[in-house]
Amino acid sequence: MMLVFGKTGQVTCELQLLLQNACFLSREEADLSDPEACARLIREIKPEAVINAAAYTAVDKAEDNEELARTINGAAPGEMAKVCAELGIPFVHISTDYVFDGSCNQPLSPNHATNPLGAYGRTKLAGEKLIAEAAPVHAILRTSWVFSSFGNNFVKTMLRLSETRDTLNVVSDQIGGPTSARSIAFAAMIMARQLTNAPDKTGVYHFSGKPDVSWADFARVIFADAGKEMTVNDIPSSEYPTPAERPMNSRLDCSTLSEFGLSRPDWRADLKSVLIKLGAKA
Numbered sequence: 001m002m003l004v005f006g007k008t009g010q011v012t013c014e015l016q017l018l019l020q021n022a023c024f025l026s027r028e029e030a031d032l033s034d035p036e037a038c039a040r041l042i043r044e045i046k047p048e049a050v051i052n053a054a055a056y057t058a059v060d061k062a063e064d065n066e067e068l069a070r071t072i073n074g075a076a077p078g079e080m081a082k083v084c085a086e087l088g089i090p091f092v093h094i095s096t097d098y099v100f101d102g103s104c105n106q107p108l109s110p111n112h113a114t115n116p117l118g119a120y121g122r123t124k125l126a127g128e129k130l131i132a133e134a135a136p137v138h139a140i141l142r143t144s145w146v147f148s149s150f151g152n153n154f155v156k157t158m159l160r161l162s163e164t165r166d167t168l169n170v171v172s173d174q175i176g177g178p179t180s181a182r183s184i185a186f187a188a189m190i191m192a193r194q195l196t197n198a199p200d201k202t203g204v205y206h207f208s209g210k211p212d213v214s215w216a217d218f219a220r221v222i223f224a225d226a227g228k229e230m231t232v233n234d235i236p237s238s239e240y241p242t243p244a245e246r247p248m249n250s251r252l253d254c255s256t257l258s259e260f261g262l263s264r265p266d267w268r269a270d271l272k273s274v275l276i277k278l279g280a281k282a
């Protein structure tokens with residue numbers, strides 16, 4: 001049986017649809033702000049693999065709550081990784097493009113130098129480092145721009161704004177790959193299964209949807225597919241200030257996914273499925 005940390009998030013909701021026999025731990029059952037308690041639960045449950053898709057994901061709030069975010073995104077996966085190493089079971093952990101500063105123009109490979117611009121990215125990077133130190137059989141799956149019919153995300157925000165607006169200014173100088181939570185859940189499941197028999201696949205992997213776009217272009221496709229008349233104006237990030245700075249280049253080089261027989265999913269197809277689920281497809 002697989003053990004999944006998280007129950008209500010975008011990726012964990014999709015994992016629940018995919019993994020019928022897994023054990024999912026909610027925040028009430030396993031609070032990542034208590035890393036030792038999370039480690040104890042793995043020892044008690046003795047799963048065949050662990051997937052951690054729970055995290056402190058409020059990027060802007062993390063600027064004022066870095067210590068708590070570091071416990072949840074850093075220490076907790078670190079302790080989980082130690083127990084997985086001890087029990088000899090694979091550990092799959094979801095991380096982020098925000099570990100990079102995004103200052104270069106090429107797609108970022110998994111071994112590109114990290115340099116987070118904000119607290120959230122720093123705490124996620126801390127988690128990656130602690131996992132590597134604990135050295136279980138593992139895959140760290142860095143992804144970007146997650147959307148689904150569950151939780152909060154850009155797609156749902158755009159649909160909500162379209163109820164009351166017919167013009168929107170959207171940032172056009174940040175480029176990345178929108179990624180469906182469903183495709184991430186599928187990749188995490190495949191990785192957890194394959195690592196059991198192929199521990200040499202341990203490492204950091206990039207997983208994002210294709211093609212890469214700006215937020216403004218992503219918004220245009222959302223409105224077109226939802227049949228909404230909306231004028232989207234391109235604006236630079238400087239005109240949409242946020243407490244945490246975001247990387248300009250979030251394009252991830254996902255080529256090493258082929259080790260798991262995986263490739264970049266087309267987010268345009270996944271978007272259509274999400275809009276249908278939300279009852280918003282034109």
Ligand SMILES: NC(=O)C1=CN([C@@H]2O[C@H](COP(=O)(O)OP(=O)(O)OC[C@H]3O[C@@H](n4cnc5c(N)ncnc54)[C@H](O)[C@@H]3O)[C@@H](O)[C@H]2O)C=CC1
Pocket residue numbers: 006007008009010011012026027028030031032033052053054055056057072094095096097124143144145146147151152181
């Ligand atoms: N949402 C995005 O655009 C991106 C997300 N990621 C990463 O992907 C993973 C999944 O993200 P989403 O599903 O979008 O997140 P989400 O925000 O939808 O869900 C986060 C989950 O973590 C749980 N959680 C938060 N604090 C907790 C605590 N103290 N103890 C236990 N559980 C706690 C929440 O209850 C929720 O189930 C995370 O590791 C995130 O860092 C990476 C890149 C982009």
